[in-house]
Amino acid sequence: MAPRVDALYFFLVAVTTFFSLLIAGLIVFYAIRYRRREPDAVGARIEGGLLLEITWTIIPFLITMVIFVWGASIFFAMSRPPDETLNIYAVGKQWMWKFQHLNGAREINELHVPLGRNVKILMTSEDVIHDLFVPAFRVKADVVPGRYTQIWFQPTKPGTYHLFCAEYCGTQHSRMTGRVVVMEPSDYQTWLATSGTPGALAAAGETLFNDLSCNTCHRRESQSRGPSLHGLVGRTVNLEGGDTLVADEAYVRESIVNPSGRITAGFQPVMPAYQGLVSEEGLLALVEYVKSLGDASPTSHAQ
Amino acid sequence: MPSNLLLPPRHYLNDGYGVWSWLLTRDHKRIALLYLAAVTFFFFIGGAFAVMIRLELATPAGDMVSDDTYNKLFTMHGVMMVFFFLIPVIPSVLGNFLIPIMIGAKDLAFPKLNLASWYIYMIGATFTTYAIVTGGLDTGWTFYTPFSTASSTTNVIPAALGIFVTGFSSILTGLNFIVTIHKMRAPGMTWFRLPLFVWSHYATSLIMVLGTPVLAITLLLVAAERLFKFGIFDPELGGDPILFQHLFWFYSHPAVYIMILPGMGVVSELVAAFCRKPVFGYSVVAFSSLGIAILGFLVWGHHMFVAGQSVYAALIFSLLSFLVAIPSAIKVFNWTATMYKGAVSWETPMLYAIGFIGLFTIGGLTGLFLAAVGLNVHVTDTYFIIAHFHYIMVGGTIMAYLGGLHYWWPKISGRTYNELLAKVSAAIIFFGFNLTFFPQFILGYLGMPRRYHAYPPEFQVLNVLSSAGASLLGVGYLLPMAYLAWSLRYGKLVGSNPWGAVGLEWTTTSPPPTENFAETPVVTWEAYDYPTRVEGHVA
């Protein structure tokens, strides 16, 4: 992705340089060539020219449309992560970044990722709006309290790269920085094995699920008081009131914190709201647990 | 050069003496000078904050002031400059002074409302100044929620209310201009004989009148949420922080056109006068002003490409943002074409006009970088954005303002300033400006985020260049203050048309009488009727 962004950037540098020099050149040239030679001199009486107006309307229009399409196509690619991604969760809070790997590993202000894999980060904020920015990868997205946002990237060079908070968030905004460490695949496997166990995050979510008594209502039996969560993520859900939606991470989160908003058809609005009773990290663990139940579709549109 | 020029015996400056004749004036020209004093004062406060910011940023460590103090510095720099300088400056100083004269009227439609606008501005500014001296504000001039409503511990409410109040000054000025231009034109002054300065102020007034109320209600809601814990923007209370951004930018994007359109109007006048030629494509330029005003209301989402909007919303805003660039480009081409076969003078106002055209072109073209969504993701919230808007606000608006101030200074004061000093100052400003802000484009592309107190050491060299430029720029701005003030007392007297320009303002005395004209003009000529209409020029 980064080379695509840079290509557009340098194209625009070229366009800017060309037109700036053109205008500056013409202005300076005219200022000299047509300088006032007597105090009472007057300019030629030229009112306008339709052909010129049309020309310098159409040409900028065409150029801007090219830039628009180019930028849009890059943005589409940025907004649609590939089907197969390595998922990592992130929570921003004043003034640090907390990363949660699926193997249970937790990192603060540092993120280890493998070379050559598509990495997707699903993130939220615990307090105010922050923004996860990795200049080297040309990715950036706000993290917003109350909702999930995401970025994805594929690291192509091993090394350590800056990670910044890019949305002003208070006193230590400029100190809310960190590093992304891109490792060779084998090194990453080692790191992964020593930092946690596979599925640990989902397991932590399951523990929480039971601790919060979610399992008393959400069962696989047809008579359970809450809908079964198996295979939920990626499935189309029919809601009370007639609407449908495709369940994603955001829907799962919303259903925990504010269940009466969008209820599955055929069920009563009896689920208590867990707003304030579960931390954002707890919610991520629960989301990951629900995702691990059954045949979850890997494409999730988390907005 | 005749040396026996005298000031006209009766003019607006000697028509009544004493503080109350100024503080209770209805004369649009005196009100313009009241504004001049006020905005200049707030400009230097905002500038002082900028100096401190650039001093701090000369080294990577945040070691000159604390984190909290730095956050207040950039916030208050933005608030002062945007709300108390850039938005009012050209309309309230030059617009107020010139619009009635340019259309052949005795005053604006509502002179008492005009005075009230100044008082409202001063009350709002006082509120905000109070907020600043009793602890400051640290939310950024953009007040994003929930930080501003639930997290910041600074004087958010007084500052927000101060801006709220000042917004009404803007609304009432715009209302006054609209009614004046519709109803008070002299006989024969049809719409398409109006100077382009008037057209651009009309377009600006439309924006002021339609956009500012939305900011007003948004700030009111921020204050309500913060004070009463009403739930509108805070997710903890059931609200949505992105809603704040939509409401805020719905005004604040058109606001940037409030800041630039009057400057474009000034530049049209300067180019015509200093080439002694009609502006090329008069009606195209006039309609472009309206086009910018209208399209400007449709693009606010381009401030939110990474905020969490849907992809489709982002693409629509991107497309419209490219479209709004086109009328500005058209104007640049038309100004350049006006110089072709002109009689081009290199006097100071023209230097500022040329500087504007070059710097606005660069600033505007960098807007294309930002409108391209895929690229915006990388450069938004970095120093690239800061460079972009300073090129337009400072390289554009302030250059246009200085050019206009120097052009109309003889009309306002009856005296002229030292031309050599003025040219030298213009050069210092131009050079200092570019040294300050050009490195910031590169800093942004390299990844330095904005609003950072401390930064990684690899960004230092560019920051040092920028800070060096800032000190030069600061000196550059002090010089006109000094020599213009000096000229009020010691400047050489001028006649009614020292530049040999065409326009109703050059047919009346310098300074003009209180009622602007001895007799109401009857207009039978086009806006830039060179060479026929150069009246009373004494070289």
Add this chain to the structure above:
Amino acid sequence: MPNGVTHHPALAHHFDNLEQQNEAATLGMWVFLVTEVLFFGGLFAAYTIYRNWYPAAFADASHHLDVMYGAINTVVLIGSSLTIALAVRAAQTGDRRTLMLFLVLTMALGAVFLGIKSVEYYQKWEEHHIPGPSFQYEPAEYFRHAQVFLSLYFVMTGLHAVHMIIGLGIMTWMLVWAWNGTITKEYASPIEISGLYWHFVDIVWIFLFPLLYLIGRHGPTVH
């Protein structure tokens, strides 16, 4: 400009004639009302979005508003628009006493409106339905979003009430001018533009009433 013609005492010196002055005043008031539309517009936008997202909570919270009071207030305001229109007519025909009568009636109706509003606000205070630290709401699942509804309710009706109070101030001023003879058949413009302002405040209420008071009251099922 016209020499030897005595000009109307109300003619300001920067205008050529009273007609130009009146036209300017009318255009000025219309432009001002457009700004007011945008001012309230932000609130209506916020309302539309939140109602779209939380329809059940909004309907539930709306049912806690007193439709009777709201309906009476609507009739009161529409009536006051009638009285101010009649006042404008009286001014235009030079009928000083009728003008004063209808101005007073308009103000009385406005005061009734504000009185009823105060009663409603007091009721909300007693029910702990004022958003903030003391906010209470049943059922619990609607708590958060009912608070959003009520926040919008208080800001929207509160802002409207402020405009009503300002309107009463303007009417007082007009009453003084009607009484001391400033308003004449030729110079009815101040009454006209005050009437425009009053009608605008009325129209805002006509939108507020159904949006705030009448959610989901049309039938047995709440959507």
